[in-house]
Amino acid sequence: MSLPSRGLDDQALFTQLESFRDADVRWREGRVFAYVYDAGKKAEEIGKRAFAAFSSENGLDPTAFPSLRRMENEVVGIAADHLHGGPDVVGSFTSGGTESILLAVKAARDHARKKSSLARPNIVIPQTAHAAFHKAAHYLDLEAVVVPVDPQTYRADVSAMRAAVDADTVMIVGSASSYAHGVVDPIADLGDLALERDLWLHVDGCIGGFVLNYFRRLGADVPPYDFSVPGVSSISMDLHKYAYCPKGASVVMYRSPELRRSQFFACATWPGYAMVNPTVQSSKSGGPVAGAWAVLHHLGDEGYLALARSVLDATRAIVRGVNEVPGLRVLGAPLAPLVAFASTDERVNMFDVCDELRIRGYFLHPQLTCEGSPANLHILVNPTNGTWVQGFLEALRASVEAARQREPSGIGAAIAGAIAGMDPATSTDAIVQMFAGAGMSSDGSLGERTAQMNEALDALPRPVVEHLLVEYFDRIFRPVRG
Numbered sequence: 001m002s003l004p005s006r007g008l009d010d011q012a013l014f015t016q017l018e019s020f021r022d023a024d025v026r027w028r029e030g031r032v033f034a035y036v037y038d039a040g041k042k043a044e045e046i047g048k049r050a051f052a053a054f055s056s057e058n059g060l061d062p063t064a065f066p067s068l069r070r071m072e073n074e075v076v077g078i079a080a081d082h083l084h085g086g087p088d089v090v091g092s093f094t095s096g097g098t099e100s101i102l103l104a105v106k107a108a109r110d111h112a113r114k115k116s117s118l119a120r121p122n123i124v125i126p127q128t129a130h131a132a133f134h135k136a137a138h139y140l141d142l143e144a145v146v147v148p149v150d151p152q153t154y155r156a157d158v159s160a161m162r163a164a165v166d167a168d169t170v171m172i173v174g175s176a177s178s179y180a181h182g183v184v185d186p187i188a189d190l191g192d193l194a195l196e197r198d199l200w201l202h203v204d205g206c207i208g209g210f211v212l213n214y215f216r217r218l219g220a221d222v223p224p225y226d227f228s229v230p231g232v233s234s235i236s237m238d239l240h241k242y243a244y245c246p247k248g249a250s251v252v253m254y255r256s257p258e259l260r261r262s263q264f265f266a267c268a269t270w271p272g273y274a275m276v277n278p279t280v281q282s283s284k285s286g287g288p289v290a291g292a293w294a295v296l297h298h299l300g301d302e303g304y305l306a307l308a309r310s311v312l313d314a315t316r317a318i319v320r321g322v323n324e325v326p327g328l329r330v331l332g333a334p335l336a337p338l339v340a341f342a343s344t345d346e347r348v349n350m351f352d353v354c355d356e357l358r359i360r361g362y363f364l365h366p367q368l369t370c371e372g373s374p375a376n377l378h379i380l381v382n383p384t385n386g387t388w389v390q391g392f393l394e395a396l397r398a399s400v401e402a403a404r405q406r407e408p409s410g411i412g413a414a415i416a417g418a419i420a421g422m423d424p425a426t427s428t429d430a431i432v433q434m435f436a437g438a439g440m441s442s443d444g445s446l447g448e449r450t451a452q453m454n455e456a457l458d459a460l461p462r463p464v465v466e467h468l469l470v471e472y473f474d475r476i477f478r479p480v481r482g
């Protein structure tokens, strides 16, 4: 693709941009249970207007743009109040949960190194911790020690975590809530462990941190999970999830400035400006923080409480409804608006159910088998979902019935069997070809039926799955040349 020799006029340009969306998931129709957190048109508009208004300002220099520093301090203040932080709590505005987690892990690692020299630092995480902790370990060259969770509740097993801690442990982690099952780990018990062994406890409140305190105010039985729990050192909380802010908005918070100190980076040994960066980005658009400030102030506490009520009602209706469908069961007891459900009938393949739901217009994420967690489908509930919960449950019943009638193809198992005899490192092209036949096309789109692809992935060793995903993305991200 070469640059047009003459620039396009704005109308032609935007017409073309809009047409790019044709194949995107249609989240505005309210049937997408993933990726988008939708508080309605007005909040979306407000967020975008503020985002656009400040997108050229640069957070690199808070002395040149006091507007951005002010917004960040106010947004972090709102987040700290919401999580019952004491007067010493500090934090940073980041681009998302992954960056918040990466920074907390880095701060914990370097904080520990100030106290003693470590062989190879590790973080002790429950099996259900978000992939971002594995990514942080990968980026920062730490070991992620993964501890099995309770097989019934999918909550962290605190005594197993205690047993996994050693002299090189720089952080233990609990989720409030986990992404995969929407359950909340026993944060108070983890806090006791942290105090007892002088450990850094990070609470991953990326997805649940904002909404769960509202659920408690609405009468739900949500145990304390924030700075009110002694022993919690840091918390990540995304504003671009259940605070409905434009994407690129998260906060990482620390119990004291001392804990945050190791997050920062400064450099005065190059010929350019003397640099200090609290977060990963250096030049940093003012758009996300302005968008977040605007949406928080637009919705206000009452607005969020009302949205939380819709989400809580819809979640409860979905949990009840799914459990009533013969052949299905909800995994664990989700407290957050995230519901994972699996099959109890061997004739019902969840990956077929996933395809059947897509054919009926509902977009859910499939989740592969992981230790005690069977293959399942994942729902992320939005305030706008409430109006069509009944329609969804009807579609779900029909989908389960259709899946039950489908003959098992055996293709997934056959692919996995064929791959088992190959060396993934040298046979990547052949393997990618097989997946293309199972619905994973090389143009980056998925076919209508993805069950065989998911079955094959589910049957493969996880390092092979990771290898294939990397190879696949290497193939679908290639520049369009002139």
Ligand SMILES: *Cc1c(COP(=O)(O)O)cnc(C)c1O
Binding pocket: 095, 096, 097, 098, 099, 101, 130, 132, 175, 177, 178, 179, 204, 205, 206, 207, 208, 238, 250
């Ligand atoms: C979404 C999420 C993250 C990662 O956040 P991103 O904004 O996707 O980078 C981390 N932890 C949990 C529990 C999440 O749900």
